[in-house]
Every structure is written in structure tokens, then in C-alpha cells.
Amino acid sequence: MRRTIVLLLAAASMAGAQGSVAQCEQQKHYGRLEEARKCYEALTFSNSAYLRAEGFWGLEMYQDANNQFKAAVATAPENADYRVRWGRLFYERWNKADAENLFKEALEIKPDHPGALLGLAMVLSEGFDAKAVEFAEKALKADPKLLEAQELLAKLAVEDVNFDKARKEAEKALAISPEALDAMAVLATLEVLADKSPDAWFAKIAKINPVYAEGYAYTAHSLILNRRYEDAIQYFEEALKKNPRYWEAHSELGITYMRMGREKAAREHLELAYENGFKDPATVNSLRLMDSYKNYETFRNGEAILRLHKKEADLLKLYFEPEMLRALSTYEKKYKVKLKGPVQLEVYPDHEDFAVRTMGMPGLGALGVTFGNIVAMDSPSGRKPGSFHWASTMWHELSHVYVLSATNHRVPRWFTEGLAVHEETAVSPEWGDRLDPVSLKAVKDKKLLPVTQLDRGFIRPAYPMQVIVSYFQAGKICDYITQRWGFQKILDMMHDFAGNTPTGNVIEKNLGLKPEQFDKEFLAWLDKQLATPLEKFEEWQKKMRGMAAAVKEARVDDIIKVGLEIRDWYPDYVEHGSTYEYLANAYLAKGDKKSAADEFERYAKAGGRDPSSLKKLAELQADLGRPKDAMATLDRLNYIYPVADPEMHKKMGELALGQGQVKVAVREFEAVLASKPLDPAASHYELAEALVKANEMDAARDHVISALETAPGFRPAQKLLLELTSKKEKR
């Protein structure tokens, strides 16, 4: 009873001292965190549920804040402001879906509610949605003094690499309020990105708010978007010096350390964030992923470090390690760059693990990502067979390692991506992505971006699939430069980018063309390259539909007639149901193995990747007495889907033995064993036989013993064991 009275008295006294939300925010704005805390605490004793919600929120008591917002909205369902603030709470606590719903509900009550429009812009900006700018502008139109919307526009322009616009938007924010801290952070960031000193801006920020960690953290965040991870780490650390309780920065810093392979530091920061209630999905996923690292094995060979999942390490190492060494040695010579330190390649069999490794979040569309000298990529086992050329992805990512190193991470996205795409087909014309219908249509509809604006196509796509189109365009630009001016020009451009020179200047200096003229000449070249598919695409589509119907009805002669007519109209089309495969299968139905093999061969050379079609080709080639070609076909498959197919490796091992290529045979029989075959005894025995041919008698004996360990009565293995034992005794 006595306790109740005391509490009531305390409440009455606090209510008397209670300020407004604006007052609390002002204390926070000036970095007076203790005063702000007291102010928020006082709000929790208010008679208004809404004010109590704001109070609890300010005290980081999120569940209580949520309950109070619920009560506030229940008592005043027509109050759009409450819904907007409640939405902002959800947004802050990583629940974008509920936040978005509340902003939309507020807009139903008041269609031009600036806060709701801003909230939607913020939600959209998280997904790099082009509509984020539109909503921020709408919010500003509804309330021209809405500082946060103006600051958001500046930040969005930074993301778009439109630094002039970013500066102007930030200056507009400063015109609204000379104490606009985030606008100052944007201006400081622009200086950092231009390799100039941001000190003046950070000093201004510190004068207003000495503990404003958010400013440094924003710069760090922007540096990450520009792939300057080491620099980002420094700014996160600065942010944490300002405010060690800024858990979001701990989380982001932890994820950045994780990206850079510094696991101890990553774990420290992530755990600190987590233990202090910052349990956003990125933090939780990253910690979970790091727990799973115990399931990985690390191999080092010279400057190549491979991290592979234990369940597939034995198999993938056979292919990934030599290919990685080949790529590193090729790039070192080609780019004339010597890397500082080894390169680490991490291969994830679960695509979502790779996504978390990259972004802290699942759902990433990419196949590989480079962080300085560290590359993370999907394993072939993490993708549908035939949908992924792992070697192509590896060469793509390793190109980034060299370009980022050579430019000190100061390179526009279009250039590094374009060069990486170019490299995929430079290794082998069969590698790399093919011309897809979306990119073809973009060329036809004149939707390619000017080279000086191409980065935007990667960052904030204006239409679905623009990212894909931008990769295609960037790759073609590098092909064009190489073809017209030679590869040395690419290297010269790379060195100029290292000096933070803008694209337009680099183009003009190295290629002697104004960017506009370059675009014009590039497009003319591209149109010429794609003349046939551009002209015939619609007709090709129509006839393909007819051919699909003929396939369904097994009208073999019709398939062959139409197939031969249209095959070369769009030779890059090697997706499921390609003309090549239709034709090959039609020939097979007629018993014409030679023509079928020819068509499958065209398919393979055009970049076709379907394992079953490639295996059919190998079989036909072997049947037609072309074992060397059959082996080459299966070798193609090793670069696409070497996993879960011991039969394929066995076949290739046999072909290699027949060709006298004992080293290849040994590798393939090792691959059979590493694929966990259903018949391990036979696999050990076959490997032993190959090792005998390779004159590796001790290893051969080991494997024949392993074969007999599983199947002691296995006669051929018994015979081989006796032979090897007798040879050993004679030695």
C-alpha cells in the first residue's frame, strides 16, 4: 500500500517535470544523452499513451513502446500521426512490413501526410527501390520544411553516385536547418569519397553534437557501398569512439569484419550488438553463419586460400584449387598487378549462407561477391544443375580482386563489373553469360544508359532486370574498348580510375572521345554485332512457339525444318528448350547420331550448360569413336556441375585412361570417391588401377586395401593387391 503511494507521488512529480517529445529530441540532437534519457523517462509517466510510447521508445524499451502505441491508436484511430510514429518504431526495429502497413494506413487517413510519405520512402530506400526518391520528393512537397525528407534525398543521391545532386540536396537541407547533422554527414562523406578531408564537416557536427556517432557511421556505410571496406572500418571505429553504445554501428562493423575475414573482431562486435538487444536479422544471421564455420576446411597453396564446406571439400578442391591458381597467375601477368597478401576464396553450398556472408541477409541474387582479397561465392551444389558456371564466376570475382587492388578500391562499378564480365569470355568463349532476351530487348528499345550514368543501372534500377542489362552493357563496353583500342587501354583506364577520376574524363583522356561520342559509337558497334538477333527476334519467338508445339506432338521433320531455319537467328539462346537441343533430339529420334552430336556440339560451343544434354553429347561422341571429344565435353561439365555425379567422373576417368591421360584419370577417380559413390569398393579399386598406370604404387596399394576393407571378397581387387604386394617385395 505504501509502495503505491510512493509511486503515485513519483509519477505526479515526474509529470510535472515532463517535457514534450520535441524537447527530448532536442536534447538528443545536442548529444545531451543523460538529459534526453531523463526527458524520455518523464514521458513514460504521461497520461497520454502516445507520449508514454515516445518515452519508452527513447529509453529503448521497445516492447513497452509498442504496447503504448497500440493503446494510443486504439483510443484515436483517426490520428494519422500516431500511426506514422508507430510505423517508424517498427522501421527502426527491422519490421519493414508492419512499418509499411502503418504508413499506408496513415495515408488512407491523410493522403498527403508528409511523415507517412517519408516513412514509405525510407522503407523503399532499404531495397534500393527507384521509387524511394519519388516518395521522398512527395513528402517534401507536402511539407517543404521536412528536414528528414530533404536529408534522405541527399543520401539517396550519394547511393546513386550522383555526387553533384547529393551536394545540392544536402545544401538545401542546411538551408532548412543550419544544424542538419545528417546533411553535414552527407557533405563529409562526399569529401571522403573524393579523397578529400572531411574534418571541417565532422568538426561542425561535433560542435553541435559531440557524441553524434551516426555521422561517422553514415560515412562508413557509404564507403561499404563503394567497396572501400578497410576505410569503412576506420569510420565505424570513429563512430564507436563517439558513442560506444551505438549498437547498430557495432553490428555493421562486425559484418564488415566478417566480410574481410577477420572473424575474431567480427564476432566481438556482433555479439556485443546482440547482447545489447540489437538483434536485427543481419546480426543474428551473421552470428549463426559464423557458428557454422566449424563445418568448413581451409586449404592453402601459395597465395591461394580455399575455404570449402567439409561435405564437399575433397571433391571441389580437385577443381577449384588448380583453377584458382591458374586465374591468379593469369591476372597477375595480364593486369601487371602484384597483390599484397594471399587471396581467400570461400565457397558456400547453401546459397543463403553465401548471401548472409555477403549482406548479413538471405535473398541475394548474386553468385559471387568480392571484399578486397576475399571472395565468397556459391558452390555449384548450391545451384540448380546447369544454371551456374562456377569457373566463370570464380574468374569474374578474381578479376575484381585485382581491379580493386590496382585502383585502391576507387573504381566505378560499371568498369569493374564490365571488365569482370569481359574476362569470363576471355578465358573461354563458351564461358560467361549469353545474350539474354531482356538485354536484347533493352538494346532494341534504346534503354542502355550513357556510360557516365551506367553505375545507376547497378545500384538503383529504374526497371526490373536493369541490373542484368547493366552487366551486359558494361561487359560489352569492355569488349568494345579491347577490340577497338586494345587491352592496354583498359589498363590505362584502370590506373586513371585509381586517381578517383570520373568516368567521363577517363574515357576522354584514354580513348580520345567525348563520353557522348563514345556512347554513340559504342551503340553503333553493338547494333552491328547484334544485327541478326535484333532484326529477327520477334519472328524467332513466334517460330520457337511453333517448334515447341512440334516437339510436344513429336513432329520430328517439322522440328528439323524450323530449327535449321531459325537456329542462327539467335545463337546465344541456350536456355532450356533451345533450338540446338530440339534439333539434336529430333535427329536422335530419326537415329541420326552424327547430326545429333553436331547440334549438341553447337549447343556446347554456344555456351549451353544443361548437364543432361552435355552428357548425351559425350555419349554420342564416344559412340561415334571420338573419345577425345567426349572427354572434352565431360571436362566442360566439370566447370559447371562437378557435384553429385560420380558416374560422370567415372566415365571421364575411363576416357582419360583410354587416352593415356593418367593424371586426369587419377583426378577423375579421386572425384568419384569424393562424390561418395554407392559402390566405394569399386571406386577405390578403379582409382588404384589408375594410380598403377601413373606409377604411384604406394597410393595404389592404399586404395586397393581400402577397396578390400569394404569388400574383402572383391576378386579383382584381391588380384591387384597380390600383384602390388609382390612388386613391393621386389623393390
Place this chain on the structure above:
Amino acid sequence: MRIAALIVSCAVSLQAATTYVTVAGLGGEPEYEQRFTSLAKDLDKLLKSSSPGARVETLYGPTATKAKLAEVLASVGKTSTAQDSLVLTLIGHGTYDGVEYKFNLPGPDVSSIELASMLDRIAGQQLVVNTTSASGACVPALKKEGRAIITATKGGTEKNATVFPRYWVEALRDTASDVDKNELISALEAYRYANEKTARFFETQKRIASEHAQIEDTGKGEPVREPSAENGEGLLAGRFVLLRIGTAQMAAASPEKRKLLERKEGLEQQIASLKYQRAAMPSEQYRKMLTELLVQLAQTQAELDK
């Protein structure tokens, strides 16, 4: 000791008669009808060619009714002895309503209880390979000592058409399933082969596995996915000879070679015991001892083969 018992069992199974009854149930749609019938025909061909002395009964199409199945099993029951073996393979759709499993046939379906009653009248060891959807639900009614049960699904709730039967037939065709290279494919070897291939199918197709095969052969346990000495499952299936793929050496034993055979059996037992002790000894010592025994075994076999 366990090994010796196993060898005796194999010897007995070679002399006894094996009956194979395969039923392809109602497809419902032409695609399934064709698939089920084709698998049953493949199996029929395979069994007839590899086991010339065996009785092979295969039912498919409109004649694969409950009455016909009952008739065939009753006829098997009339001649069966305790040394005989029966392999009943069911291919098709199965249903489970939460209470009872039914195998879909033209006309009335057959329930697991009815099936159990038909099988209980047959003497000898039995293997039931139920490859249908929801087949896991048949185990409670069917399980019995001396009867091994393999199902394509882990219960009645896995209702999609199964891929397991395709790999079961493949297991009998592919000598790779004979993991211990004794030229006999046991029910356990075939199960492991089909189970692994089914799992790989879903893995490579990047699809969530809609079936999980299981086995129960003690008559009193719960079905398991991975039979082992630890869970006690797999002993009967391990000695249940499904198919002979070569000249089984035991059958070829002549009196003059009996001494060599005894030596061979002794060495096999020593190898088996050594493998059990593996964990408790240094790996180098294990490898050395294993090699010595394997060389001796190989030499003995070479003598036998002369």
C-alpha cells in the same frame, strides 16, 4: 560368431525357393499408369533373367485387382516352407486416411490389414517393398518377426508420387549396389542404393524431399532411415538375398577345397572382428593388421580359384 551365422543363412537361402510377387497398382492418369506398369515389367524381366529357378508373378493393368493378388498370395502360401522366401513389391499410389493405409488397385483397394492377413498365411521369410505414396503408414499393420518391410515414405503424410521405385529397380540392375562384392544383392544393399539415389535426386533437382524411405525388419521396432547395429534394424534385410549376380562361391565349394574355404571363412571373420576393433587401436597398427589379413585372404582365394 555373427559372421558365421550370416554365412549359414546365405547358404540356406541359396537352396530355398524364392517367390517374387510384383504388383503395379492403379495409375489414375495415363502417365502414372504407364510409369507403374513399365517399372513392374522391368522388374519382372530382371527377376526372370537373373533367377531362372524362381517363381515370378507380376500383376499390372486391369488384372492387378485385390482378388487376383489374394489368389496369387494364397497359391504361394500353399507351397511355401519355412526355408522359402517371398518378395512382395508394390508399385503405385497409396493412401492414408489417418487410420488405415490402402494400396490403390483397379476395383477395391487393398488395405494394409488385409495385406497382412494374406501374408501371414505364407511360411518363410518375407520382404515387403512398398514403394507407393504414403507407404510408411503400412508398417504398423505389416510388421512381424521374419518380415522385412521397406517403404518409400516415412509415414502416411508423404503423399506425392514417389521416385523410390525407379531406384529400387535400378538397384537390382546395377552391380554397384553389391557393395560387399559377394555377388549377391541383399535387400539391405538395394535399400541403401535406392535410398541414396532418391536423396540425390531431390538434392540435385533442388527440391524439398517429399519422400523419406525407411526400413523395419525386427518385427517389433520402429522403422528407421539408416539401419545399423546401434538401432538393431537391418539384420534380416542384410541377409535377405534378393538377387544373385554371379556364381556364388559357396555353392561352388567342392569337398577338396573345403579346407581352403574354412581358412577363408576364418580370415573373413578375423577381418570383420578387426574392423570392429578399429576405433580402439592406433590407425597404423590397424592398417598393418588389415593389410596382412587381406593379403592372406587374397592368396587363399587365388588358391580356391585354381
